[in-house]
Each structure stands twice: as structure tokens, then as C-alpha cells.
Amino acid sequence: MNSLGGQWTVFQRRMDGSVNFYRPWDQYKMGFGNAAGEYWLGLENLFYMTLRKKYELLVDMEDFNGNKAFSRYSSFSIGSEFEGYRLNVSGFTNGGAGDALTYHNGQKFSTFDKDQDSHPNNCAKSFNGGFWYNSCHFANPNGAYRWGADGTLYAVGVEWYQWKGHHDYSLKAISMKIRPVQ
Numbered sequence: 001m002n003s004l005g006g007q008w009t010v011f012q013r014r015m016d017g018s019v020n021f022y023r024p025w026d027q028y029k030m031g032f033g034n035a036a037g038e039y040w041l042g043l044e045n046l047f048y049m050t051l052r053k054k055y056e057l058l059v060d061m062e063d064f065n066g067n068k069a070f071s072r073y074s075s076f077s078i079g080s081e082f083e084g085y086r087l088n089v090s091g092f093t094n095g096g097a098g099d100a101l102t103y104h105n106g107q108k109f110s111t112f113d114k115d116q117d118s119h120p121n122n123c124a125k126s127f128n129g130g131f132w133y134n135s136c137h138f139a140n141p142n143g144a145y146r147w148g149a150d151g152t153l154y155a156v157g158v159e160w161y162q163w164k165g166h167h168d169y170s171l172k173a174i175s176m177k178i179r180p181v182q
Helices: 025-030 043-051
Strands: 009-014 055-062 068-078 087-095 173-180
Touching: 009 043, 025 043, 043 068, 043 173
Parallel strands: none
Antiparallel strands: 009 173, 055 068, 055 173, 068 087
16 A cells, blocks of 8 residues: 555554444444454544644555555544544545545544434444444445445445545455654
């Protein structure tokens, strides 16, 4: 993947479908998976990391044909649990994947058992994940792991809409990583 220099801390990784990401609030809060494989660092850890320093975000992704792309954001942080772990992201740079995250900026984190999105229904329930859903998503990195193009269930896969241009392509791999702004 595109490291763009070193010292990145991965807080989210999908690569093979070995970990179920359709989980309740308390697991997204504390983290799950294995740092060497599929993994979620935890919202509480992410909040404390981004509290005192300025961080940038890099999202690396790969499709099932071996094509790779990334999106980069010069500013990334999240609010406290009291604030719903609200997402603050800005300063998009295109590495071929397009900007799927700005739509999610300012949103609280939602899971199937804690609905904090902007949609009348629960986006986490509808799209099999946990994320900073708006009404509902252009990015669904924590969705159901599926194998590429699949039109059977709408928009439930590991998706980055602006790269593939539709909601029926589930990515092979995606990782979200942060580092302090130099």
C-alpha cells in the first residue's frame, strides 16, 4: 500500500474477511481484531490520540484486480464519547480514490445498537457496519466483507463510492491510518 513516508498508526484494516465488523457500540468503543490482521483500534483510543496533537489521515485501498488508490486528509480527529465520537476531517488530497469521507464529516459514530446518524432508519443496521454514517454513506469501510462486484445486496460491502462509482463493489482491502502532522 502507499505509505507516503513512515510512522503511520493504523486504526482500521480490512484485508480478508476474517473478522466480523458488524459489532455493537461497546466493541467499537474499545476495539477488536488483531493489529497484524483485520482490526479496529477503538474509538476511545482514537479520541485520546487525536485530542492533543494534529493528525492527518491516509486511507489506502485495493480492489480484487490489484488496482490500488488512496485518499488523504490533512486534518483528522474525533470528539469524545459524550459528543458521539463526532468525526472531524478536512483537507482532502486525491490519490486516485476520490473523496468519499467529506460527506461523513461532522457525523457521530453509529452502530446497530446506537443509532446516531442523520437518516430516519439506522444506517449501521441497513448497511452491516459501524461508521460515521450521515444519511447513509459514500464510505463503508466496516461493512460486510464481500468479493468484488456484487449487486445482490445494495451498498452493504466494504465500499469507497467515489473510487468505484457505484454501491455494488466491495473492496479487497482498505486501511485507515493516522500520523501527527509534521
